[in-house]
Amino acid sequence: MELLNKIFIKLGQLDRRFIFILIGLSVLIPLLRPDWINIPIKTTSNSRIVFEELNSLKSGDKVLLSFEYGASTKPEIHPMSVAVLQHLFSKGIKVYTVPLWPEGLMMAKFAIEEVVSSNLFKVKEHIDYVSLPYKAGGEIIIRGIATDLRSIFTQDINNTLLSEIPMMNGVNNISDFDFVFDLSAGVPGNAEWVQFACDEYNIPLSSGCTSIMVTDAIPYVESGQIRGILAGMPGAAEYEQIVFEYLNKNRNNKYLNEKVSILPGKATSRMSAQSIAHLLMVVFIIFGNISYYLTRRDK
Amino acid sequence: MVEIIGVWCAVLLTLSIFSYLYGDNPFYKAAEHIFVGVSAGYIFTITFWDTIWPNLFGRLFPTIVQAGFDFDASYIFPLILGVFMLFRLSKKYDWLSRISIAYIVGMMAGLKFYVFLNSNLLTQIKSSAINLSGSYLSIINEFIVLVGVISGLVYFFFSKEHTGAVGKVSRIGVYFLMIKFGASFGFAVMGRISLLIGRFEELIEYSSFKYYYSTPAILVLMIIVLTYWSIKNTNINENN
Amino acid sequence: MKRQLAYFLVIFIGFLTLSGHFINYSPLNNFIDNDATQWFDIISGFAAFLGVVNLLQLHLNKISQKKDNWRYSIITLLGFLIMIFFGFIYNGSSVALGPHLKKEGSAFYWMFQNIYLPLGATMFALLAFFVASASYRAFKIRNFEATLLLISGVFLMIGRVPIGQLIPWWMSLEIYICLLFALIANRFKDKKKMLTLLTLSLLIFPILIFSLNLHDLALFKIPNLQEWIMDVPATAGSRAIMIGIALGTIAQSYRIITGREKSILGD
């Protein structure tokens, strides 16, 4: 018993570099050997709400997809972008992407490229999707899209005039969209979409965001200003899962290429690393508390 | 070739930053200083080309700078205010910059007054309305939220002593705040681990033959240098 | 006199911006919707130049006076100058200066992609390690508040990942019992009595719950409990903070636009 006590107290005074190594390994090993751990994913209600909201849209509806993340938060948000794009394209919905962060431009491009190059969907640029360029200004741009989109954007990213793009016909302000989906990692992000556009013009808004932003956004979700939310990497994995099942169920949908196989997304495979790291942290916390209890008792 | 050099640079810098976990060392110091310099240059360039050039000159000289704007004479004012800002560099006229700062401070205060009143205060008060169509459990939950919000607000009373009833209610408020902070903390753990996963995935990708095993090569090199450096350092310390 | 001018401007612009949300005069509405913040961006753009001057001064000083770590200042200056060179003078890509910043193939983009991005992303990822050591230190059962912090943090951590779904009902029950005892541990004078009570409840409660057929309750599934924590008490806390922040911001703005907050422009 004495020995055990001593061990625990020693554990409490561990050099923090030791914790660093263990955390590093707990992430690295599942990434190198993904087949060692395989845990099924269950969906939470907020992710399901997002899916149902998007699923209730009809073919030909217009969705504005706003990109507010960059390379550093790519692992969390990018899988959501891909899954959402897959879902929208599989329903024949028209997608308009707009980046509000400078790096968002690249992210939007990568996401579209990834989905289009899989050849799973019968989509064409300027007919099924259009990418708007980045403009500096954050919430000013959101306001601008809300009131007069064409005063801000005159061309798309390939310098094609908006007036020459068929799917831009009749799209002049936020009221011409049926849904706004926001992928955000900070400011401007979903709070700005609520404050400066969607609340005022009553356009349904959903969001996928980094896990740190969730507790700030949750009051908006509870009050219905944001409809459902995809929370961080787990949210991304859940949405991937739902879309994967949905695509398999609607295999002979007219918007899908029958010959191309459907691949599961990236976030799902990352979840095992995430799980192990969390478990390790909880173990740390438990040990920390035991040693804290013992040292306090000794005093 | 340029791509390979790029990958090796990226890996070297990534590992240099990670070396901070061992302690402050020359690799980290160098990476930190590169980061400060490069980012300052990057942001300055971006600010000029993305803001000043299109938004100011694009409106004042639309024929020369084509940014899709028409001529707008009112943009003389920000130009003047901006130039006033530059008078900071002169000893005699540096009071002019106060005018620019006064504009910004006043404008932002007026704007935030309205936005926060509308979106964060009134909308949140509005959404404390309850929906009775749900189950009994959800009504109980709504009630808990109400209690939490009110007690949380009581905690923020400044001109009232936190004793007696006010003290008790504010205690409850603190409990709700703590649960919120715990949740934020949990979410933060989740998010940060995700980012680490992203970094590691990239490092793993760069360890392949295609990039001439850049990650393991640099890692081994760095460990050798760091070991040498820390041995040398302890020697110096002992001699002192 | 000069000072009064600045205060007058703060008050004038402040009230102008506020009233622009109510008065039906489209140039004014347009100004506060678009131009006011654009102007701010432009003025800060000019200020960026001052930042550069300050940066150069600081590091040149360090180098010329050979302060500690002055050699590293050379690296900072080099990094800065290279970025400026690639941003304004050397292009390297097919498009004009300006759009070249975001064009693959330009030297500026190369620097962005291979120097700036990995540095930023790694600094960000470093947080994973810090958050681990912070939670190791922070999540201690010190008092009731700290315990609440711990409970909601830990349940969120395990409830949000797939592994949380694998936790069976009896395990969550045991966790609850342990937590309950951790909370009331101080009330017990006799440690032995507490330990026996703890062991007994750890043994009896699972059997009791199972025989009453209550083990299917949502309470015993950590993901559900986590969702409840997030949706109910955490929402209440967030909302209280949000309203508090809104009130604080409004009062602070009011003090500014009535010219009472003086320490910012000097009294």
Place this chain on the structure above:
Amino acid sequence: MTQYIKYVLIPFLTLLFYFFFPFPLFLEGNETTFVCVIILCFIVEYFIEKAKNGDKIYMRPIAAIKAMEEAVGRATEMGKPVLYVPGISSLDQIDTISGLTILGHVAGMTAEYDAGLQVPVCVPIVMETAKETCKEAYLKKGRSDLYRNDMVHYVTDDQFAYAAGVNGIMLREKPAAVFFQGKFYAESLILAETGNSIGAIQIAGTGSSSQIPFFVTACDYTLIGEEFYAASAYLSGSPEMLGSIKGQDYVKVGCIIMIVFVFISSALNGYGIINFDVSSLFRINIIR
């Protein structure tokens, strides 16, 4: 009597004018907001006037604010500098402005104690404002000889590069007191953890609710949310400012009453006892 005219009649007349002015001088749709603005302003004004007339105002002590002077004092004793971090946002966040007003008071303390002050800044325009603030604070204490132009210096605009730079300052100059007052994002954890590891007294204050937990766990004192905005008024101690805080408290009571009112009337409406949709009272969006 004049009080009634000032704080009852004038707002009443303003509202009358607003609602019954025959021409479309005002925008439609945000009437509730306008009423709130008027009520709010006059409540705060009323308490400011009361405070100016010599009414005593009780202010609950806030540990973090009291600790500020102690922290500066300790740094002076140890002969080490004070580090003040005003957040990473520009002046478009009220948090930054609040952070700068607090800087004014902290700079006053360092001037009095003759302690070293270092303010690394993330945004150039904030740097210029902070310089102005510090200079004025030193001037006001009659110690403008102690003010140096390089006290406030620019690091870089990028979030994490700034964090790395400030991290470096902390590791190599080992300040004895660290203030984090302003708008913070993810970098808060790096900064607070490093400050903790060098053993400095840390006092944080922020309105970024997702970063408060890290400050609470790693710093000695933290100003949470609304406390942070009120700190400058506390520090100034002038009756005008304290009166505005008192007014703010009464507005808060008003908010609580409104929340309860909305809750109850929506419940009554749901049970069919009254037939009144409370959300129709909230006309807060401009109709265009």
